[in-house]
Amino acid sequence: MTEDGKVNEELLTIGAFAARARLSAKxxxxYDRLGLLEPAHVDEASGYRYYRAGQVERARLVALLRQLDMPLARIAEVAGAEGAVAADRLAAYWADVETRVAGQRTLAEYLRGRLSGRSSEMYEKFVVETVDVPAQVVITESxxxxxxxxxxWIGASLGRxxxxxxxxxxxxxxxxxxxHSEVSMESDGPAESCVPVADEAAARAWAQEHGRSWATRVRVEPAARLAYTRIAKAQVAHPQILAAFEAVEQWMAGEGLEMAGPCREVYFADWEAAGPGDPVCDVAFPVK
Incomplete structure (x- = not known):
């Protein structure tokens, strides 16, 4: 035992430790450079790294987590926890991975349809109509x-x-x-959440007092004719929703209509109460 009560473990050279951990010195x-596994001791004169045998399990864990393509920050969170907490953090990460892969799988199928010339078949399932919408006073957050x-952000901003x-x-x-501009993994919009309100004067008074908190403002959305298609909750997710937008654009071109403003999503149903197959949203373009 050392003076502070800790077990005095023999220090291993990086070569010996690498052999025990079944990893390379490289x-x-x-792992040291990334801050995931620091040596127990570094000789100041030679720069040689030394490890304790008790660090083997963490070294192996870090190596396995890296095989899951886990970001460094998430590896540090998992490796720094114990037992059920570490397991829960790993489960949360893998759930995120499966969600992303499911979206990528859907996008791949969508792109296969486009590249193989089957786009028209994908668009046929969307019924496109037009509706005239009167001018509205809206409070917005961008x-x-x-x-x-x-x-x-959509859920939080519309709630506010x-x-x-x-x-x-x-x-x-x-x-x-x-x-107002494309939103993708490369382009950041901006997007603008809008809620129509009944009292313009009260809205402007509210915005003057509170608007700076969330970049909120009041404006009048002009009357417009919208070309739209109605989609279910399961279709709202990206990239599924891309086909709906393109279906409306294709229909507009066939009808000789031009875009008269930025595209939008109109949420007319209770999102929380809706099931995956329930209609919740209109994908729409102002047209002229």
């Missing part, structure tokens, strides 16, 4: 956001705006999200 140097952050609408005469129409 991998151990990398943000530059990438596609992976978009669903969370609907709460604010109570002080502005109440919600006077279906909330919607306007895309």
């Amino acid at each position: 991998a151990l140097r990398l 943000r530059h956001t990438l596609a992976d952050e978009l669903p969370t 705006l609907e709460e604010a609408a109570r002080e502005c005469g109440g919600v006077a129409g279906a909330p919607f999200v306007v895309y």
